[in-house]
Amino acid sequence: MPNAPDLYQLQNVSKVFHLDGVDVQALRGIDLSIREGEFIVLLGASGSGKSTLLNLLGGLDRPSGGMIHYGQKMLSTFDDAQLTRFRREELGFVFQSYNLASSLTAIENVRLATEIVVDPIPAKEALEMVGMLDRMNHFPSQLSGGEQQRVAIARAIAKRPKVLLCDEPTGALDVGTGVRVLSVIQEIHQRIRPTIVIISHNAVIGEIADRVCYMSDGKIIRDESNTQRRLASELQW
Ligand code: ADP
Numbered sequence: 083m084p085n086a087p088d089l090y091q092l093q094n095v096s097k098v099f100h101l102d103g104v105d106v107q108a109l110r111g112i113d114l115s116i117r118e119g120e121f122i123v124l125l126g127a128s129g130s131g132k133s134t135l136l137n138l139l140g141g142l143d144r145p146s147g148g149m150i151h152y153g154q155k156m157l158s159t160f161d162d163a164q165l166t167r168f169r170r171e172e173l174g175f176v177f178q179s180y181n182l183a184s185s186l187t188a189i190e191n192v193r194l195a196t197e198i199v200v201d202p203i204p205a206k207e208a209l210e211m212v213g214m215l216d217r218m219n220h221f222p223s224q225l226s227g228g229e230q231q232r233v234a235i236a237r238a239i240a241k242r243p244k245v246l247l248c249d250e251p252t253g254a255l256d257v258g259t260g261v262r263v264l265s266v267i268q269e270i271h272q273r274i275r276p277t278i279v280i281i282s283h284n285a286v287i288g289e290i291a292d293r294v295c296y297m298s299d300g301k302i303i304r305d306e307s308n309t310q311r312r313l314a315s316e317l318q319w
């Protein structure tokens with residue numbers, strides 16, 4: 083996306099958590115621009131600040147210092163109601179733990195998301211995109227981890243989000259299943275071109291991205307474009 087406009091601009095963003103009288107500096111002076119339609123993998127060891135950064139991009143939390151622009155808007159000063167609206171209208175989230183409602187079937191889980199937006203992808207179409215249409219009437223407990231994650235991806239993208247944020251989407255999966263989930267995310271990027279940020283501690287996953295950022299101790303220590311992008315189906319770890 084070399085000519086696309088910036089979607090996010092972060093300037094000197096910091097985050098401090100106060101816990102039991104101790105200050106934990108989770109982010110230290112992050113400068114980062116993310117272009118519309120870009121596919122970024124953010125890598126780093128456990129505790130390096132990846133989830134904290136993703137939560138700021140997703141409006142789940144606010145920075146302690148610095149500025150975050152989303153388009154022309156100053157996301158870092160949004161109040162709770164503005165953040166809720168922002169998440170609802172602009173974002174899809176995928177977490178390591180799937181977070182499906184256990185009492186609802188696959189298609190009912192996806193419909194929860196399609197009901198709250200103006201122009202959703204129909205739930206069946208979203209399930210078809212992730213290869214789960216034939217399992218649409220099954221409950222999460224009747225699905226494997228990888229299948230639940232594909233339903234969670236269908237739910238996230240059915241909103242036609244501008245941004246898809248994924249926190250360790252393959253963290254709980256074996257290699258083969260993880261590769262299948264990453265293939266689904268890669269296909270979605272091809273088909274509907276959302277901006278995608280995946281965070282992972284697994285460096286191999288960086289091979290499928292346009293751009294790979296490395297975090298250490300609350301900072302971005304490397305930021306590289308990936309000239310040799312691979313298909314997720316070719317990955318091994
Ligand atoms: P990563 O996702 O890379 O594993 P995190 O962003 O979760 O890292 O955490 C970065 C640092 O911030 C860690 O030291 C972690 O313990 C701390 N941290 C994260 N969330 C909280 C919180 N809610 N309260 C206190 N400390 C936190």
Ligand code: MG
Pocket residue numbers: 132133134
């Ligand atoms: Mg994390």
